[in-house]
Amino acid sequence: MTSDTTEISPLYLNPKTANTRISIVIPVFKHSALVRETMYSIVRQPNFSDVDVIFIDDGCPDPQTYTTLISFCSQWTNVHYIKQANAGLSAARNSGIRFIIEELPDAEGIFFLDADNSLAPYGISAMQTALNDRPETDWFYPDIRMFGFRSFNDYSGDYNSYIQAVVNVCEAGSLIRRRMIETDLRFDETMRLGYEDWDFWLSAIERGFRGSHLPALGLSYRKRAESMLVNSQRVDEQIRDYMRRKHDRLFQTNNFVRMEHDELPRFAVVLSDVAVTELGTDLQIDGFKLSNVAYEKQLWQAIREPAFVSAGQFLLSTTQRIFDLLRRIGLIRWISIEIEQALDDHNFVSVDIVSSRDDVIRVRRHHNFTGRSHLFASSRRLIEEIALDESESWILGLLKLERSYKVFCIEISLPQQYTASQFLKNLAANDFVQFCLHLRCNDLSGRARNVVRDVFLGSRPLNDMMLRARGQFDGVRLPPIADPRQGRIAFVLPHCDFGGVEKVTFCLSRELRRLGVRTSLILIGDSAVYRASDAQSAFDDISILDSKDRIAGWSGPSFFGTRAPKILDDKWARELLNFLSSFELVVSCHSAEILSLFGGLRRRDVITATYLHLFDKTEVGAYCGHPTLALAYEHAIDLVLTCSDSLAFDMAALGLPRMKILPLPNAPSLTWRDSMEPPSRSQNDRPLNVLYIGRLDNQKGLDRLAAIFDEIHQDRRYDIRIIGKAVLTPGDLVLSRYSQLIEPPIYDEEGLSKAYSWADVLLLPSRYEGLPLTVLEAMAHGVVPIVTECGALTEALETGVSGYIVPQDQCVDGFLMHLEALAADRKRLADISRAASARATSRPWSMLAERLRDRLESLRIDRAKAKAAKAAMATSMT
Structure with missing residues (x-):
């Protein structure tokens, strides 16, 4: 194989792309024979003169490798040879990158090619065209055509960073721009078991780079029985765990859900009164809107081409007014959580809103379906079955109220000011049935007849991505919260009634909101929020979680006379952990139930706090209660908030580190109203x-x-x-x-x-x-x-x-x-x-809120410094 015999075919030569230089990085280890095929596939490129080929001999023990690569260099001046001690595939690629940075300043594109793979004759020309025509794209990834064990994966469609974080859709044999490696983007040399290319793309996403599909790149991938890909799959969980920890910011709950919200939304909200569908994961923030007609088409495309199109995992039928109401009072996130949980065991979920004469939000579950519904939901899987059903009789029978339809019912009582008559259209179940009937009449209805079922197209069906994503988060669902975690505080209460603990929580939260902090009320153990209007002003959103038979506050082992919390449902507790990890600070307001989760929260960089108000006493006068539990879980608690200075002194005397204690002495929750006439307390003529x-x-x-x-x-x-x-x-x-x-x-x-x-x-x-x-x-x-x-x-x-x-x-x-x-x-x-x-009146709540905000900022800075120091140490060791 010499340069003299190389034929230049004008069929593949694009004059517009000439002189856009490409560097091809090829690590070699024990492929001294196969590398000749790889080199020949490059030499036969029409634009071979625009290419620099860098071979990295990664300490290959086969002397033929050295002989072969040296012969390439002697034949072509644009072929370069680097020899190094064996350090692995990542180190070899990084050596090639370093050579390009130092020696090849004109290289605009870098292509990674394995020594046993090959490139079609049009490959370089396609790369040059892509680099010139799509300057906004940072890297280009191909379809994967495997030979040996033959397979073909088609990755058509827009790039999706959420999917990339769940499964690797970008082959290492991809084309990247020089600007990517100029940010010190490199392959992880500690990864010797595989997936190093996936890790590389995750690092690129974290730097803000985005890829794009390039179907005509021309890569052919040799698949053998013992390829590194096969070996990687054997240690899959071990490598994934490493990547989760390394890319903790990418896999932080809120950031991950934000990618899902933007790129593969979980929910489709069909608004019957405005004929619009809104797609999103976090329903508290705006999603992507399209007409109901367009959504029906998208749904059918998802049924026909599940590897390329998604229409959401859950469909919610309601009206714009009700949707806006649930957003305004901060209940929609919690409702979407309830819907997703209930659809594990039910076909449908019905949410009915009723008017309450008092200032209370109440929740009732598990009652019979009456046909009244302000929001009606089902899963994509069931809607697909309804759409493809030979008869419409089953879906028409839904409104006959038979129990066999397995409808999970939630009734929410709201104060009258939220439930004026214009909001109370309770025909969501009817609207859902009509949507299904209309869907069945769509021009695209029916199964696609041209699908070749023995050919694997696409990364995976997009409908699988949500379940696959759960594997990155303890195997359970993620909370639908896409807001940034920083500045979000959760106040967790066991009940929300008439007590002082609730009042204190409301007062502190209200003042924090005035300082720009986003606060959430999470109720675990009770089903009613009293003082609902105050709750609306004190919190951004409210969640009323069903914890019955799932977690118990006072039934675990005894610690100095106080029983610790006990988890009864491990899966539910893991989901609660995911939910709470979407907050920067989680405060237990006498909610003993969540203390057992604090260790897991701290491992996810959540700041944990317990808000103490008093010692309880046993019948014989011994101290017990929440302060005692704070001592039991001190290792998992970052902050101990006390309602008084004396309680702070008591906790320090019991051995709690003083640096963890922050006194917030109570202030009045309300003061004298100027509009009221002061009483005359000096009169002797009245009782x-x-x-x-x-x-x-x-x-x-x-x-x-x-x-x-x-x-x-x-x-x-x-x-x-x-x-x-x-x-x-x-x-x-x-x-x-x-x-x-x-x-x-x-x-x-x-x-x-x-x-x-x-x-x-x-x-x-x-x-x-x-x-x-x-x-x-x-x-x-x-x-x-x-x-x-x-x-x-x-x-x-x-x-x-x-x-x-x-x-x-x-x-x-x-x-x-x-x-x-x-x-x-x-x-x-x-x-x-x-x-x-x-x-x-000399004790303002505003001062206490500022004190907590300042401590939170201090903890945030300390953690960032500790994390940076740890990263610097890890870098120095490598």
Whole structure:
């Protein structure tokens, strides 16, 4: 084989592309005979003079390799030979890249060719044309034509970085531009087991490069029984795990889902009232829109050509108004999660929205399908079966409400302000049936007759990509959240009712949102969000997760008298871990259930925090509860937030590292409203208004409260109100003799302000507390608190100045003494009232939110520095 005998065929010569130089990098190891075929396929190129061929002898022990490659160099001046000690395929390719950077400044394109593969005669001309005609494309990848064990993979269609992250569609024998290697993009020399080309393309994606299909590149790939590709598949999981860790930013949940949202959307939302379909994965953000007619065509194309076209994995039928409503109140992400989970075991999901007279969002599941539906969903698989069914009778029977159709029902109660009549078109199931009937009448309906089923076309059916992607994330589904993770905070609550923990969470979240932080409320264990209007202002979105029989907060092994959480459903817990990993900071607000996931979250670079409010006490007075669990899981917790300085001191005294503790002393959740007339507390001619407001739970000392009321309820100098309900324990039974006085909880701020403005004195005879918001709210309204000595109440008030603190062993007598004194001396009442108001209003939530934001920023910087140092050390070792 000499340059004299090479024939130049004008058939493949494109004069426009002449002089666009291509460098071909060919590593050689034990292919000294086959490399001659490879070289001949290059020499016969019409534009061979525009090519530089770089052979890298990777320490091949066969002397024929040296002889052969030297002979090539002696025949052609544009052939170069590099010999090195055996270092592997990646190192050999990198040697070729380094040679191009240093010695071949005119090379615009670099093509990687293995020594046992070959190039069709038109290959170089096709490469030059692509480089000239498509300057925006960074690299070009071919179809894979295998000889030996014959196979053909057609990778037609637009480049898809999401698919590239799931399966490798780019052969190493691809053409890249010089600008890619000028960013120090190289093959990973530690990867000796295969997939090094896949890793190379993932690195290219991370640098912002994009590929493009080039069908006429002309590569032929030799497939033998023991190729490296075969060996790679044997250690597939080991290599994938390495690549996930290496490309952690690419495989970070939010970034990965963003690629899916943009390039292979999971959901298709068919909006019947506007005849538009929106495709997306994160339904809280805008997706790709097309007409319903165009979507029907796309769906049929996906049925006929699943390797090239996708129409989404799940179809949701609703209206634009309902879709906008669910987005506006921040429920659509959670609903899409529920739909995807339910369709594992059901054919359909029906979401029905009902109006509620109170300010509550409630969820009911597992009831019978009534035909009413504001959103109706099914899977792509079932819709394909309906479209190809010989008869339409089955889908028409859906509205007959037979249980055999396996419809999972979700009922969502929303406050009336969200459910005006114009939003309540509940015919989504009917619209879904009509869509299916219309789909069956499409011009493309029916199975394609020209599909050759024994020829493998494309990477894989696109419908397989979602399931394959789960393999990168513990084998379970990914949350449909494509927002950037930085600046997202999840507050996880076990219930969202009348308690102080919920109020504190709402206050802190609301102020964080004002600082530009995105916050989410995640409810695990309960199915109702009280104070829904406040929740809308405090959080960007809300998720009400069904954790029944899946995770338990207080049923695991005991740690110093407090039972740890226990996972009952491992798959569900792994999905919850994926969901929570979409946040930069996850805060357990007395949600013991999630503490067992904190270790996994930290391994995914999520900052974990527990928000502590008080120590519980056992019946014999021993401390227990959430602070004890914080000690048990201290290794997995980055931040311990405390509602008071004294609780922070207690946690440090118990051995928690001080650097992890961040006190956020509670502030009032509401203050005096300017529109309200201040009460006159100095009047002696009216009864002293005495208020108890809060949970009717045993912790609150309700037996003591009953004893106090026994003494004063018939005394005309006092007027009594009891506001609240039992939440954690049936404490209301202790007050059964005063049941006629018990008023239901007040959730709205205006109602609470009115209650506080009525009161002169607040009673709180608790056995243990943290720093209760009730006391701070009352003080902000000028109410004089009489409380027992517990928790951090000494931080909130000064006894005798802004209220009264009574020793635990003198509770009933002490409370009665102070009530008697205040009833008799209204000037004293007025003075303490003013002092209480001044002290409480000096504690703003905005300052506490800034404190948490600043600590989060500090942790973010520290982690980035640690990660950079680790990467630098790894680089220096290689």
